[in-house]
Amino acid sequence: MAHSTITIRNVAERANVSTATVSRVLNNDPRVRSETKAVVLEAMESLGYKINFVARSLKTNRTHTIGVLAPDLSGDFFMFIAESMSRELTLRGYSIVVGTSRDSEEEEAKRLRHLAERLVDGVVLIPIGSSSAYLPQISALNIPIVFVDRGFVGYEADQVLVDNEGGAYEAVRALIREGHRRIGFLGGKPEVTTAGERFAGYRRAMEETGLEIEQRYVRFGHPTLPFGYRTMEEIVKDPDSPDTWFVVNLFAHLGATNYLVSEGGEMARRITFAAFDEMPYSPLLRYCRYAVQQPIAEMGKAAANLIIDRIEGKGPPGPQILRFKTRLIQHTLAR
Amino acid sequence: MAHSTITIRNVAERANVSTATVSRVLNNDPRVRSETKAVVLEAMESLGYKINFVARSLKTNRTHTIGVLAPDLSGDFFMFIAESMSRELTLRGYSIVVGTSRDSEEEEAKRLRHLAERLVDGVVLIPIGSSSAYLPQISALNIPIVFVDRGFVGYEADQVLVDNEGGAYEAVRALIREGHRRIGFLGGKPEVTTAGERFAGYRRAMEETGLEIEQRYVRFGHPTLPFGYRTMEEIVKDPDSPDTWFVVNLFAHLGATNYLVSEGGEMARRITFAAFDEMPYSPLLRYCRYAVQQPIAEMGKAAANLIIDRIEGKGPPGPQILRFKTRLIQHTLAR
DNA sequence: CTGTAGTATGTAAACGTATACATGAAGGCG
DNA sequence: CGCCTTCATGTATACGTTTACATACTACAG
Structure with missing residues (x-):
């Protein structure tokens, strides 16, 4: 002015x-x-x-901006993904605009459409997960999409995933090797791919070693902090419940641990967890013997490069599915 | 296509x-x-x-996009701010593009310029903090800026801050009321406004009650996780060090607690903290008696509305400084 | 009836860039 | 020496909007 x-x-x-x-x-x-x-x-x-980038964009039909849509900006998982993507995208001259789907599929579709309509050259989506009803709409938008964390079976698209089955299997096997026999499953809805695959890994480990899966102690639900808290509350009240649990993600794990800490009873002292995700505050999750670490930074980087390659027409023709290995981390339990 | x-x-x-x-x-x-x-x-x-929003933008000279620049996307504080800002901005029809200053002032200035140059209508800045050397450059860009969390004395701009002095004062007073006498200070560099103000609150509480501030146990530093860890390590080794500490932020607090948990010695059992910030995993910070909670969501909302009002010319003429009250939270220490 | 004001719409020129096509100069080659 | 290529640059249009100005029509006061 x-x-x-x-x-x-x-x-x-x-x-x-x-x-x-x-x-x-x-x-x-x-x-x-x-x-x-x-x-x-x-x-x-x-x-x-x-x-003037706007004028250039009008002419070239490229904004050099990519959208990132996640269920919730305040999740730790998302924030590390975003951090690493941001680094990579900046390096390659792209900006990143974020959106939140608020755990609602309707909102997800709406925000996705809004992003895709004109603002961005491509979008990286961490989907809500359970259904893909709105996907046809999306592909009609004709803009590259990369799915991260949760995949869609039968949908042809680039995906950056993790070896959920293997990670869960390894963790449960490690527990069994240490003598744990009755192991419960605390986790997400099986129709969400991540949860489903992690359950499969849990089951394989149990079946391979001839251990019985007690259906009463397989608890599915939307794996949030309150879910973990409430479920652990029930579990502790049940004198017959197992002492050992495989937990499907960070939030449920945190909720469960929060309950145990607040309760502080004798039961708590016997509990052992194996759980997905490793964070800076993981040392404080005091009942966690094994953590399945996801290579979050690598995943973010991969997603960033995948979407850019797609946009710039550099990638291979078919849809690419990257599946990263997890790493099992052993914690010492101070009892 | x-x-x-x-x-x-x-x-x-x-x-x-x-x-x-x-x-x-x-x-x-x-x-x-x-x-x-x-x-x-x-x-x-x-x-x-x-x-076609790009074409519209070219004509109207408005992108309806605002930039958010933070030291680090993966900090909990930032992510909650971003979450709440995103909600508010979406509501008012704006998109949000994020950037990272990587704790480097040079990078901060660079990214800021890049954002401001053409992409966004305004920017919300969570500054690195210590200096404001590049600020003249920025104001030359002539685009509204709102500072969040850390302020700049003597710089005329909208700011969304927290009553750091009061929050720290309250917490330290609460410790003293419970009988703690020797209280150390673990925290950030005093030239950063937040850390400086929190130290001032600590000092006021100590002086008011006639307690001595032992300079040996006032530890300034860049308040990260490793800083908290290493400093606590030193402290524990010093047999004369106080058992009670006021900690300036979440990262230092987490680092300190991580050390104590890993060490698990007798000293750990005696330690008591009061510290800024309250997070979902705060119940696990087992040496924390008092937490100073910042109204993060409200701050994000305020920042969002402030910047939009500025852009749309609705705000009051002079620079606006919003200072939010903190809330003191008492935790029960299970020993 | 003329003049004026108001209302609904059209005309055309921007906004700042990228690019297809045209142009002109220089050089190589038979 | 004429022709074709190559190289460096200019001319002019298009990208999809918004908006100042012009226009046409209606209504109504004088």
């Missing part, structure tokens, strides 16, 4: 060239003679020229 | 009006007759018209 904006035209005048040449300099077009390039650059410098 | 994009012109043809009229409908201009409006809307519907 102080002074009216400086455009490519002003630069052109100052440098005694046409706007086309200035534009070519902006885009590093090799066809421009290095002397004139120098003149143009100097003109830009002295005028304090700044490119 | 399936079909070429549908523009205002196609709609105009279909509805037998001019593009101006279509545009007026898009902008809810009251001058258009309701009948023709209906015709236009129907034409849009049947053609599946979607407005």
